Each structure stands twice: as structure tokens, then as C-alpha cells.
Amino acid sequence: MSEREHDIAVIGAGMVGAALALACAANGWRVAVIEPSAPEEPIADSEPDLRVSALSAGSESWLRALGTWPAMQAHRMAPFQRLAVWEAPSGPLASVPGGRLLANQARTEFDATRLGRDHLGQIVENRVTRWALWEQMGQTPTITRFCPASLKALEQTDNGATLTLESGETLETGLVVGADGANSVTRRLAGIGTSRTQYRQQAMVINIRHAPPAQTITWQMFTPQGPRAYLPLPEADGSAWGSLVWYDQPETLDDLMAMDETRLLARIRRTFPLELPDPEAAPARGRFPIAREHAHHYARNRVVLIGDAAHTINPLAGQGVNLGFQDAAALARSLGPASPGADPGAMDRLTAYEAERRPRNRLMMDAMDLFYHLFSNSTPPLHLARTLGLGLAGRVPLARDRVTRYAMGIDDHLPAPIESLLKRLA
Numbered sequence: 001m002s003e004r005e006h007d008i009a010v011i012g013a014g015m016v017g018a019a020l021a022l023a024c025a026a027n028g029w030r031v032a033v034i035e036p037s038a039p040e041e042p043i044a045d046s047e048p049d050l051r052v053s054a055l056s057a058g059s060e061s062w063l064r065a066l067g068t069w070p071a072m073q074a075h076r077m078a079p080f081q082r083l084a085v086w087e088a089p090s091g092p093l094a095s096v097p098g099g100r101l102l103a104n105q106a107r108t109e110f111d112a113t114r115l116g117r118d119h120l121g122q123i124v125e126n127r128v129t130r131w132a133l134w135e136q137m138g139q140t141p142t143i144t145r146f147c148p149a150s151l152k153a154l155e156q157t158d159n160g161a162t163l164t165l166e167s168g169e170t171l172e173t174g175l176v177v178g179a180d181g182a183n184s185v186t187r188r189l190a191g192i193g194t195s196r197t198q199y200r201q202q203a204m205v206i207n208i209r210h211a212p213p214a215q216t217i218t219w220q221m222f223t224p225q226g227p228r229a230y231l232p233l234p235e236a237d238g239s240a241w242g243s244l245v246w247y248d249q250p251e252t253l254d255d256l257m258a259m260d261e262t263r264l265l266a267r268i269r270r271t272f273p274l275e276l277p278d279p280e281a282a283p284a285r286g287r288f289p290i291a292r293e294h295a296h297h298y299a300r301n302r303v304v305l306i307g308d309a310a311h312t313i314n315p316l317a318g319q320g321v322n323l324g325f326q327d328a329a330a331l332a333r334s335l336g337p338a339s340p341g342a343d344p345g346a347m348d349r350l351t352a353y354e355a356e357r358r359p360r361n362r363l364m365m366d367a368m369d370l371f372y373h374l375f376s377n378s379t380p381p382l383h384l385a386r387t388l389g390l391g392l393a394g395r396v397p398l399a400r401d402r403v404t405r406y407a408m409g410i411d412d413h414l415p416a417p418i419e420s421l422l423k424r425l426a
């Protein structure tokens with residue numbers, strides 16, 4: 001290692017950047033973390049946070065390996081044992097009694113017990129994960145947190161990089177990791193372009209308090225206007241809670257955002273399926289723009305991108321942070337353990353990371369779009385089967401099953417025929 005104070009500078013202590021910093025420190029690297037705002041400590045029994053993530057089994061194992069999981073569990077999280085996806089009957093079907101039955105035939109459901117597991121995933125408030133990672137970084141002597149601080153300028157040379165923070169302070173490092181989210185300043189300063197598709201549908205998240213009992217199922221119903229999803233939240237203040245995700249046209253979401261709580265609750269009751277436990281209050285709501293965006297390169301001359309700085313994905317199946325954790329784990333593996341003279345910014349380490357992660361992230365982006373089309377009832381099964389080259393309409397449910405398992409993070413891989421089909425379609 002060189003005489004500089006920090007081998008690696010991580011820009012952004014969101015969930016992904018903070019987890020990477022801990023993994024690198026565990027490998028003996030000296031890490032600087034630059035973050036504009038420290039996470040707030042979660043308050044016991046407070047109303048659940050609006051921003052939550054469905055963490056997959058893979059993310060759970062990695063956070064366990066980092067030693068962060070027990071602190072997250074000590075706050076709170078909501079495991080889900082079942083996951084269901086179906087399409088709502090549309091057109092004349094919607095108003096006949098048998099319509100619901102037909103919709104149920106297109107229902108795909110997974111149960112942890114049948115897969116030999118305790119749970120399929122955990123819904124965790126982002127502030128719980130961020131706080132646990134932040135605290136752990138504070139207890140790690142080889143991590144230096146710069147906060148509040150943000151990256152302003154970057155100079156890359158063959159031998160290292162110089163960062164200038166908004167405060168004017170400068171730092172020398174061997175590698176800069178851009179973990180600063182979808183609007184990454186690191187990516188812009190490194191001159192890395194992106195391909196971007198703005199989805200017409202946008203997402204709104206609403207936290208509801210509902211009639212007990214607390215749920216252990218997460219579900220998603222596709223309607224012609226867009227999906228409606230329910231995620232169980234941890235119990236708080238003696239009540240059951242859930243997070244609703246409502247995808248729709250921007251104008252509809254404008255109306256919903258402007259409604260008072262009584263009208264919003266009435267609209268939720270009308271629009272969501274009977275599976276939704278009766279909502280009693282909807283104290284928090286927020287809107288999030290959704291876009292598919294992929295950096296043209298993940299690595300360039302002493303700079304590497306991870307998490308949302310490298311890719312944003314349709315949040316339909318909630319895989320954004322799970323992919324980010326996979327990036328962080330792969331980068332930590334490529335960097336390997338620190339040793340005298342080891343160069344963390346050596347291009348062969350960074351290209352190994354990019355070669356592993358870029359195709360996997362691209363595949364998940366494509367799978368997410370396929371998942372959407374397999375459930376959105378705007379395309380009849382026979383037409384879909386032909387378009388996808390599946391031969392028979394009867395193969396659609398099977399493909400749907402496997403793509404759902406992958407998109408929801410239950411399976412790590414797609415069956416080879418579907419993976420090669422996706423590559424051809426892409």
C-alpha cells in the first residue's frame with residue numbers, strides 16, 4: 001500500500017456504499033466515506049418509514065456475513081412467508097362474478113414452507129438498514145466518515161485520484177467508488193454516460209395502518225392502469241401496518257397526492273383488491289420517479305460505480321438494493337484482501353468486477369420488463385407466447401412462474417432457456 005491515508009474513497013453512504021465500505025475494511029483496506037447527511041436513528045414504536053426494501057435471502061446472508069443483521073433485527077423488520085402476483089380481470093370480465101375466479105387462475109403464488117424455508121424475504125425500513133450500517137462504520141477503526149461532506153471535483157491520474165469536497169478539503173486515494181445514487185456526481189465527473197428509459201407509469205408509496213392481524217404475505221395485482229402492491233410492515237404502536245405501491249399515470253398520482261386522507265382511503269378501498277386488510281389510516285405518502293438507466297461503463301481510470309449510480313431498475317419487484325448489495329459483494333471480492341503494495345485501483349480488478357456484474361444487472365433489467373409483460377393483461381397469452389417464441393400459450397404460466405421467482409429474488413438464476421430467450425429479445 002502507498003503512503004496515502006485512504007486506499008479507497010466511497011462516495012455516498014446509502015445502503016450500498018456503506019455495506020461496501022464495511023466489506024473493504026474487513027479485508028484490511030483503509031476506507032474514507034463521504035456522505036452529505038447521516039441517517040437518523042430509528043425510534044422504537046414510531047410509525048414506519050415510507051421508504052422500505054424487500055431484502056432477499058441473498059441480501060440477508062451477506063448482511064449477516066458483514067455482521068450488520070443483528071443490529072437491524074434489534075430494531076424491527078417484517079418477514080414474509082408468501083408472495084402472490086396476479087392480473088386483475090379487465091373489461092367485461094371485471095363486472096361478472098366469474099371474473100374473479102378467472103383472475104385467480106392467472107395467480108402465481110409461492111410459499112416459503114413449500115420451498116423448505118422460514119421466509120421468502122424481509123421488509124426492512126431503509127432507515128433501519130442505513131442506521132445499522134452507519135453505526136458499524138463508526139465502530140470500525142479503518143473507516144473514516146466525512147459527514148456532512150459531498151464530492152465536488154475529481155482528478156484521475158494513472159497512479160491515483162484526488163477528490164475535492166464541497167468544503168474545499170482534498171483527499172488522495174487509490175480508488176474512488178461512486179455509490180452516490182441515481183444522479184451520481186461521481187459518474188458525471190468521471191465522464192461515464194448512461195442509457196435511460198423513462199417509464200410512462202410512475203410510482204407512489206402510501207403507508208397504511210390497517211385492521212389486524214399483521215400480514216405475512218406480500219402481493220402485487222396488475223391492472224391495465226398499472227400494478228398495485230402490498231408489502232407488510234413491522235407492527236408499530238400496537239397496530240398492523242402495510243406499505244402500498246401504486247403505479248399509475250403521472251396525472252392520476254398528482255390527484256392522489258393532493259387528496260385529503262379520507263378521500264385517499266376511500267379511493268384505496270375502491271381500487272385495491274379484497275385481499276387488502278381494511279385501511280384505517282394513511283398517514284404518509286410519497287412519489288418516486290421510476291426509470292431504467294444503465295451506465296455505459298462501470299469502471300474507468302480509478303473510478304468504479306456500484307448500486308443505483310451504476311443502474312436503476314423498475315422497482316416493480318423491488319430488486320434495486322438487492323442488486324446493489326450483489327455489486328458491493330462482487331467488488332469487494334475483486335479487490336481482495338489488502339497487502340503491502342497492493343493497488344485497489346488496478347484496472348484488472350475493476351474490469352473483473354464489471355465483467356461479472358454488468359451482464360447480471362442487464363439480465364435483471366430485462367427480466368423485470370418481461371415480468372411486467374407476462375402479467376400486464378394488455379397482451380393476450382397467445383400473442384405473448386408467439387412474441388416470446390414460447391411456442392404454446394400453455395407455456396406462458398410456466399415462464400411466468402420462473403421469471404417471477406427470479407424477479408422477486410427467490411431464485412438466483414433463470415433457467416437457461418429463458419435466459420437465452422431474454423438475451424435474444426434484448
Ligand SMILES: Cc1cc2nc3c(=O)[nH]c(=O)nc-3n(C[C@H](O)[C@H](O)[C@H](O)COP(=O)(O)OP(=O)(O)OC[C@H]3O[C@@H](n4cnc5c(N)ncnc54)[C@H](O)[C@@H]3O)c2cc1C
Nearest residue numbers: 012014016053054150151180181307308318319320321322
Ligand atoms: C418506490 C421505490 C420502491 C423501491 N423498493 C425497493 C425494494 O423493495 N427493494 C429493493 O431492493 N429496492 C427497492 N427500491 C430501490 C432502492 O431504493 C434503491 O435501489 C437503493 O436505495 C439504492 O441504494 P444506493 O445506496 O445505491 O443509492 P442511494 O440510496 O440513492 O444512496 C446514495 C447516497 O449517496 C449520497 N450522495 C449523493 N450525492 C452525493 C455526493 N455528491 N457526495 C457524496 N455523497 C452523495 C446520498 O446522500 C445517499 O446517501 C425502490 C425504489 C423506489 C423508487
